[in-house]
Amino acid sequence: MGTTIFDIGEEGRSALRLPALDVPEKNLTELIPAEFIRKEDAKLPQVSQIEVVRHYTKLSRMNYGVDNGIYPLGSCTMKYNPRINEDTARLPGFASAHPLQGEELSQGALRLMYELGEYLCAIGGMDAITLQPAAGAHGELTGMLLIKKHFERTKGLHKRTKILLPDSAHGTNPASAAICGFEVVHIPSDSRGLVDLEALQAHLDDSVTGIMLTNPNTLGLFETDILEITRLVHDVGGLVYYDGANLNAIVGRARPGDMGVDIVHYNLHKTFSTPHGGGGPGAGPVAVVKKLEPYLPVPRIVKDGKKYSFDYERPHSIGKIHSFYGNFGVLVRAYTYIRMLGDAGLKAVSTNAVLNANYLRARLSKVYKAPYDRICMHEFVLTTKGMSEELRTLDVAKRLIDYGVHPSSIYFPLIVPEVMMIEPTETVSKEELDQFADALIKVAQEMKENPQILKEAPHVVPVYGASVRRLDDVRAAKEPILRG
């Protein structure tokens, strides 16, 4: 364990033969001044091709992905990633197209982006969209910049400094707002787990730029007062930003645009099945209502008759937020997925995502405490608080590894102590849900009967997917070793 590619191989080995130099070779110093030339080669591994393939195959076996089993990270929507999406994204016309080859040679790519934008606007009930943001947080930043531009244009920026955030928000929300210099004001949740309307009203005045809202929220609950919330925020001249991380719960049956929101971001790597890749790439398109369209990043993709083109002539645009047009390869995958599902498929997604979550909730809330024990949306939270003096949710999660399933998100949202946040998605079968529930119920029993076995979990390693026992985070923080 712990072996890196630097630990294998021998001096002089290589895994790739380069094409021969078929032009006369000049002395390097004729082409580049000697002082600019590297003195020592970068210390890279020296391995043959089979060693590379075996090393990374070995590393892959030390991972657990959606392909291995249930992966119920809350608010991450770890659903199945259809392989056709990988094939379409790798078609040479997409994978080997250069971003600056010109509009007339890029009509297929432009059409795909234009149509995907239309589909996403239709799904969200919004008017216009940018596909540039490379991830959800990048979309949030784009949204904050749009809000800033709106108030700059309407001469309100000097007094409007605050952004309101429910205390159940993802950490990226406040971090994105802070980059734009907005002051973050946290709005508490009430006993229902929803935005506390009284607290919200107390903060609403003309110093507010708007509110960032995740709906359903991170407790897995639909903000039933959403229409009231958007009305109240609009009444003081604020804008409503809708974090679409949890769109999987409502896709195909309800639209943020019909809730009165002004800006919404979509996570294509969540709702629209593009693979998470160990942490990325994602894509975080941002859609807006008509009045904010002039501020969207350039270039916009426009259609004139049958011809598609880039529009850079947008004087009020916030500018560019990606080197080119966003994570195009991710857009191809999401396009493929949406076309395969169609309306009926999209509706089946939310139906089964919410059904699966509620089935798990129904089974597990008999054993763990569900702080908000009612019908949930696509995810729900449980807590281990009060179940044991000495054990924490972390121990429960690590013990689940011994049962061959991936733990849920833990310690988020911050407003529930010792929390587990569980999102099974629609692509898990009932048998797998039962296996996961059985494992968690068994662990609850072990909490009483054999706490030590939880404290020392995982035990089963090395097995496929799990290769080490519990790791020492504190040591990694105290004496960081960040390179070999």
Add this chain to the structure above:
Amino acid sequence: MFEFIPNTPEDQRKMLAEIGLKDVQELFDDIPKEILNKFKPTSLEPLSEFEAKQLLSTLAQDNANTDDYVSFLGGGIYDHYVPSSIPHLISRGEFLTCYTPYQAELSQGTLTWMFEFQTMICELTGMEVANSSMYDGGSALAEAMLMAKNITERKKFLVARSINPHYWDCLKTYAWGAGLELIDVPFTEDGRLDRAFVQKEVASLAGLIVQSPNFFGVIEDLTGLKDAIKEAFLMVSANPISLGILAPPGVFGADIVVGEGQPLGNFQNFGGPLLGLFATRMSYVRRMPGRMAGRTVDMDGKTGYVMALQTREQHIRREKATSNICTNQALMALVATIYLAMLGPHGLRRLAEINLQKAHYLAERISPLPGFTLRFSGPFFNEFVVQSRKKPARILKALREDGFLGGIDLAPYGVLDGNNLLIAVTEKRTRDEMDRFVKVLKRT
């Protein structure tokens, strides 16, 4: 039913019974009727896998690509060869379908390659610590700027006008959002940063942003720049392939080195997904953005890896985090890791040499042609600017008819006067292709 959703009507019935409901519709009772009633579908019919593949193939065929054309396009995205092992390895579901390694014990594969990647990027850039990826070259540069602002607590930045204008556009957006001041540094006749200009603007400076090789392909002289700007941050954007032969920015005292990692084994993907590289000094590690893997031990004392220094990150620090980044470009960083492992130290150096030699071969054949001159006298790597008498659009059209993607017309960028073409040459271009390219230029 739908092939991606296992539940049958019978499954649904059993599950509803356990929940205590009769109909799936009841699951959505929390959504106000007013909202549900307004819903409109997209009018898209479901497609079979075969139909979807046909449709996407049709769209893809409507694009030129560098398999069908001989490409001299660069400007940050290059037509390098992608070894076959790479798409095969990264397609393994255990790499492709996992997420951020929140549960380290189930993610040692990801954490190990992150650690390898960080090590390799440090080696390339001559820096002490690297994160495991940013979105792209442009946003990496913007994040460097924000980090420099946070550390120096200053707001004035000098930005070389010779950096990639696409990155410059990103910087401008981020700077406006964060309330920073950007001052353009002009370039001299050799295509390099005007150092005298920099000297005049050192007072209360937060940082200087340069790119080498710069947008024109010219290698900047980084010598003494850090001394000139003193405690202000020197931020360098570098092409990682060029670092096979060029002295790393760390040698010149750079505080942050960033770059576009697409050339490291990633497809061009019409400009995304890309790979932002980010490296700095160890003394700044707690202020840097992005995820990192760190080495530690498990309960049995065995070596393993975890996400390190997470207290910098948004999921813990929220509005006080060093950055808002969460999802990054991990899979592209895995590609770069495998690519650099395959090349090794000698392979990377040789690859850089081949790019350099071929680019110079082509430049030397174009410069004597009537109506064409090399725009800049400074040394260049694998890309150069040609000034032409005729409009680049006409030249590019003629080249296209002969199967070439001939280069980038610089007119829309407004950074150079006259007619200018940016031409890039990678190891994939053969002498025969370059000779034919020159013939077409002669004809125009």
